[in-house]
Amino acid sequence: RYEPTNKAEVLAGRKAHFGGNLSLTYKDPVMLVRGWKHHLFDEWGRPYLDAYNNVPHVGHAHPRIQAVAADQLKRMNSNTRYLHPAQTAFAEKVLSKLPEPFEVCFFVNSGTEANELALRLARAHTGAKGMVTPDHGYHGNTTGVIDISAYKFNAKGGVGQSDWVELVEVADDYRGRFGRDDADRAQKYADLVDPAIAALQDKGHGVAGFIAETFPSVGGQIIPPKGYLPAVYEKIRAAGGVCIADEVQTGLGRLGDYYFGFEHQGALPDIVVMGKPIGNGHPLGVLVTTKAIAESFAEGPEFFSTFGGSNLSCRIGKEVLDIVDDEGLQANAKAMGDKLMMGLKALEAKYEVVGDVRGMGLFVGVELITDADSRREGTEIASYVKNRMRAHRILLGSEGPKDNILKIRPPLSVDAEGIEMILDALDQILSEV
Numbered sequence: 030r031y032e033p034t035n036k037a038e039v040l041a042g043r044k045a046h047f048g049g050n051l052s053l054t055y056k057d058p059v060m061l062v063r064g065w066k067h068h069l070f071d072e073w074g075r076p077y078l079d080a081y082n083n084v085p086h087v088g089h090a091h092p093r094i095q096a097v098a099a100d101q102l103k104r105m106n107s108n109t110r111y112l113h114p115a116q117t118a119f120a121e122k123v124l125s126k127l128p129e130p131f132e133v134c135f136f137v138n139s140g141t142e143a144n145e146l147a148l149r150l151a152r153a154h155t156g157a158k159g160m161v162t163p164d165h166g167y168h169g170n171t172t173g174v175i176d177i178s179a180y181k182f183n184a185k186g187g188v189g190q191s192d193w194v195e196l197v198e199v200a201d202d203y204r205g206r207f208g209r210d211d212a213d214r215a216q217k218y219a220d221l222v223d224p225a226i227a228a229l230q231d232k233g234h235g236v237a238g239f240i241a242e243t244f245p246s247v248g249g250q251i252i253p254p255k256g257y258l259p260a261v262y263e264k265i266r267a268a269g270g271v272c273i274a275d276e277v278q279t280g281l282g283r284l285g286d287y288y289f290g291f292e293h294q295g296a297l298p299d300i301v302v303m304g305k306p307i308g309n310g311h312p313l314g315v316l317v318t319t320k321a322i323a324e325s326f327a328e329g330p331e332f333f334s335t336f337g338g339s340n341l342s343c344r345i346g347k348e349v350l351d352i353v354d355d356e357g358l359q360a361n362a363k364a365m366g367d368k369l370m371m372g373l374k375a376l377e378a379k380y381e382v383v384g385d386v387r388g389m390g391l392f393v394g395v396e397l398i399t400d401a402d403s404r405r406e407g408t409e410i411a412s413y414v415k416n417r418m419r420a421h422r423i424l425l426g427s428e429g430p431k432d433n434i435l436k437i438r439p440p441l442s443v444d445a446e447g448i449e450m451i452l453d454a455l456d457q458i459l460s461e462v
């Protein structure tokens with residue numbers, strides 16, 4: 030058995046110089062040195078199917094992204110204090126994908142930063158501090174947004190819950206208290222927001238807003254029942270708050286039928302946050318909001334981000350959105366997502382450990398359980414499947430409070446052959462369980 034020494038050296042270097050809580054996927058980690066569309070290649074040149082990474086939205090190493098990045102770096106790269114046509118062009122492209130009330134864009138460097146800014150905007154507009162958010166959510170890695178990320182503050186060693194934050198149960202109709210057989214479940218989950226609002230008001234914080242991943246991803250690839258978000262938004266607005274849709278995972282056509290997740294819900298947020306895929310790997314976060322909210326924020330100190338909205342970032346961001354349109358990637362997400370779901374549903378019928386298959390477009394979750402009666406989370410099964418898939422050179426993730434939900438989220442370039450590979454390998458591996 031050959032183990033290339035350089036991989037071992039890289040691993041040793043990582044152990045020596047990186048923090049221990051920087052996690053590494055797979056018992057036998059992969060080292061990846063090249064990419065092309067939805068394929069990755071290790072140091073030996075062996076190919077892997079990337080069925081997990083939503084950042085290379087239009088595919089790894091896209092030639093059009095390479096070209097605009099190289100072109101802009103040759104010319105110049107500076108900030109938003111000087112005029113540049115790429116900045117307004119990018120803003121206009123982003124806004125062309127959103128309904129009318131959205132008029133103002135803020136450009137930052139990550140989803141985390143965009144959510145930080147969303148909190149500031151909500152507070153500036155409402156004068157309140159309190160936030161309502163679903164349990165198990167994730168909005169980023171800084172002190173400010175960890176406070177609204179139950180996935181982090183409630184974890185072992187986490188900082189705990191701040192008193193200006195109220196959690197509501199995730200609208201998970203597979204595992205939650207209101208199931209799919211309950212026709213009123215959307216409203217019933219939304220009603221859980223009432224006591225959360227009351228608690229914030231009792232504590233004197235008021236309601237600055239509600240923030241949620243439109244489809245909770247780290248919570249387990251959950252699709253809330255239709256109508257959940259509009260009902261929540263109505264309650265939040267009645268309490269004076271603003272509604273923030275974190276579309277980092279769900280936006281930009283991944284869902285196939287919808288460009289943004291809130292469209293599926295029939296909801297209209299006040300602030301939309303985008304990240305990860307919008308830079309295709311270049312660090313980029315975008316917040317869009319209404320004129321009224323932007324004006325409240327503009328009454329405060331100057332807003333400036335050194336790199337946010339740089340000429341380079343704006344060229345890349347616009348190119349990503351143009352490629353989604355030019356290559357018909359939203360329609361591909363729909364076609365490939367439907368094919369994937371059909372195959373997964375067949376596996377659900379075949380294997381008892383597949384408890385639930387859910388998703389939309391190329392945002393898909395496969396919930397693994399130990400048995401149908403108890404529906405106990407199949408955490409070890411998910412770990413086994415993930416590592417065996419890696420042996421079949423297919424990369425995917427696992428997610429959820431008990432880490433038992435396989436997360437399938439390939440770049441939007443994925444083709445029928447790729448989907449068949451995923452399904453064939455899963456069929457074989459599930460038969461081993």
Ligand code: PMP
Pocket residue numbers: 139140141142144167168169170242246275277278304305
């Ligand atoms: N929001 C959501 C829903 C995310 O999934 C993530 C990243 N996983 C973030 C925000 C934070 O984005 P970033 O890591 O780019 O700061």
